Amino acid sequence: MNTSALFPFIDPLVDDLSLQDTERLQIKLWQLVSYQSKRYTMGDSSSLRIETAEELFTSICFLLQLYQRESHIPWQKLLDADFKELLKESRSLAKVRISQAKSLYTRTQQSLPKIKNDFLEDTLTNIGIFFQKYDIYLFAHQIPCIIDYPLACPVPETLYGIEYILQYLQQLLIENHFLQCFSIRDLNCLLSVYIPNYESSLINLYEPVAINAWGHQLLVQTNNTLNISHQEKGLLQQLFQHLSSPELHHLAAASAKKLTIELSLSTPIETDYLQHTIDSLIPRLKVALNAQNLNGIFMSW
Amino acid sequence: MTFALETIKLQQLAAIQELQKCNQFTEKFGLTLTEEQIQRLVNERFETLQENGRIEFGEGVLKKLVYAFCSSPYLYQFDYEDTIAALQETFYYFKNESDDRLSDDELITFMKQTFDGKAQGSLEYLAETSLEELCRNARYGYKLDEGESL
Numbered sequence: 001m002n003t004s005a006l007f008p009f010i011d012p013l014v015d016d017l018s019l020q021d022t023e024r025l026q027i028k029l030w031q032l033v034s035y036q037s038k039r040y041t042m043g044d045s046s047s048l049r050i051e052t053a054e055e056l057f058t059s060i061c062f063l064l065q066l067y068q069r070e071s072h073i074p075w076q077k078l079l080d081a082d083f084k085e086l087l088k089e090s091r092s093l094a095k096v097r098i099s100q101a102k103s104l105y106t107r108t109q110q111s112l113p114k115i116k117n118d119f120l121e122d123t124l125t126n127i128g129i130f131f132q133k134y135d136i137y138l139f140a141h142q143i144p145c146i147i148d149y150p151l152a153c154p155v156p157e158t159l160y161g162i163e164y165i166l167q168y169l170q171q172l173l174i175e176n177h178f179l180q181c182f183s184i185r186d187l188n189c190l191l192s193v194y195i196p197n198y199e200s201s202l203i204n205l206y207e208p209v210a211i212n213a214w215g216h217q218l219l220v221q222t223n224n225t226l227n228i229s230h231q232e233k234g235l236l237q238q239l240f241q242h243l244s245s246p247e248l249h250h251l252a253a254a255s256a257k258k259l260t261i262e263l264s265l266s267t268p269i270e271t272d273y274l275q276h277t278i279d280s281l282i283p284r285l286k287v288a289l290n291a292q293n294l295n296g297i298f299m300s301w
Numbered sequence: 302m303t304f305a306l307e308t309i310k311l312q313q314l315a316a317i318q319e320l321q322k323c324n325q326f327t328e329k330f331g332l333t334l335t336e337e338q339i340q341r342l343v344n345e346r347f348e349t350l351q352e353n354g355r356i357e358f359g360e361g362v363l364k365k366l367v368y369a370f371c372s373s374p375y376l377y378q379f380d381y382e383d384t385i386a387a388l389q390e391t392f393y394y395f396k397n398e399s400d401d402r403l404s405d406d407e408l409i410t411f412m413k414q415t416f417d418g419k420a421q422g423s424l425e426y427l428a429e430t431s432l433e434e435l436c437r438n439a440r441y442g443y444k445l446d447e448g449e450s451l
Contacts, residue, residue: 030308030358033358034358034359037358038358038359041401044404044405044406045396045401045404045405046357046359046360046361046362046405047350047355047356047357047361047362047393047396048355048356048401049354049355049356049397049401050354050355050356051354052401053356
């Protein structure tokens with residue numbers, strides 16, 4: 001029997017542990033997997049598929065890491081604890097996360113922009129189903145729902161289970177708040193130019209709006225519209241064309257802050273999110289500047 | 302990996318001790334396993350688990366198979382070890398084939414009933430006919446007509 005198949009997941013847990021402590025940890029985790037596998041099979045089966053055992057193991061590691069991060073207790077000290085009790089504590093922490101996520105979910109639903117997108121609506125519906133299907137006892141690392149709607153800044157793949165959902169909802173709420181700052185007419189015009197049938201397209205709604213809003217802010221326009229005319233694109237071309245990438249990033253940081261203040265969205269997290277979105281644009285912007293064509297970057301109608 | 306080897310050794314030791322205890326019960330049916338045979342069966346348990354992509358944390362099914370089949374009229378001392386080994390292999394294979402929808406006891410009960418009944422001691426018939434049908438039905442959620450199992 002190749003038990004080493006179960007242990008790659010231990011690596012993130014074993015920072016600075018001695019060989020002896022690593023073995024102690026392995027024994028405790030093995031005992032926990034054995035305990036969880038009995039719960040999974042309800043005592044009806046003495047064996048299970050290795051893939052299932054690996055999933056149970058990953059779930060245990062996910063929960064224990066959650067506990068260790070929150071408690072800040074070093075692993076060397078945690079090794080002396082009863083791991084079944086630790087797992088219980090970890091689940092309690094995860095339940096708090098679920099509660100936070102449900103609250104965020106409600107706020108996200110209420111903050112949906114008035115423009116329609118099928119993938120956004122379906123994803124929100126699916127996240128509602130997530131709360132029904134999420135198995136905190138056996139498979140806490142899994143995300144039992146389909147999340148299609150792409151965010152401007154993808155949620156890191158190092159997040160699992162409820163932590164992924166929490167982060168996703170936080171970011172979606174940021175995007176929704178931003179979109180609410182603009183008229184439905186402007187959003188509709190911009191997105192229709194960005195892609196026809198945006199309502200049924202798998203696109204992120206925030207990014208093209210953020211980019212046009214940024215361009216608008218740089219032009220120091222006071223009229224309340226997202227539209228950037230072709231003449232204004234020429235001005236932006238002149239503004240950007242001699243700037244290096246670091247200078248463009250610096251400009252992004254400064255103007256993101258100004259823009260969020262203007263829109264009354266000045267929490268650091270919203271400013272950072274906007275800056276990050278604009279930063280990701282810069283390689284494409286450089287290419288467009290070289291081609292003297294900003295039509296694919298800023299939308300006009 | 303020291304820990305993995307230690308774990309396997311402990312499990313093997315526990316399995317050996319269980320099979321040694323089984324002899325006390327099975328000898329009244331004229332069936333006993335020698336120390337070498339017990340060791341071989343236990344080794345084969347781990348090989349069969351690996352071949353079938355399964356893992357066991359507890360004592361395994363050897364004991365259950367021995368207790369279930371020792372009363373079979375088709376089990377003889379001369380092929381006792383080989384039959385138990387084949388039944389063990391068949392068991393793990395069909396746990397996978399049934400998508401784990403059958404409990405250990407359900408599968409062993411069916412195997413014993415069929416082995417003594419329709420299969421008349423034929424492991425090939427058991428594996429290639431009745432168990433295939435049972436597991437297909439388990440996967441699709443059908444109940445096997447109890448009359449067909451005997």
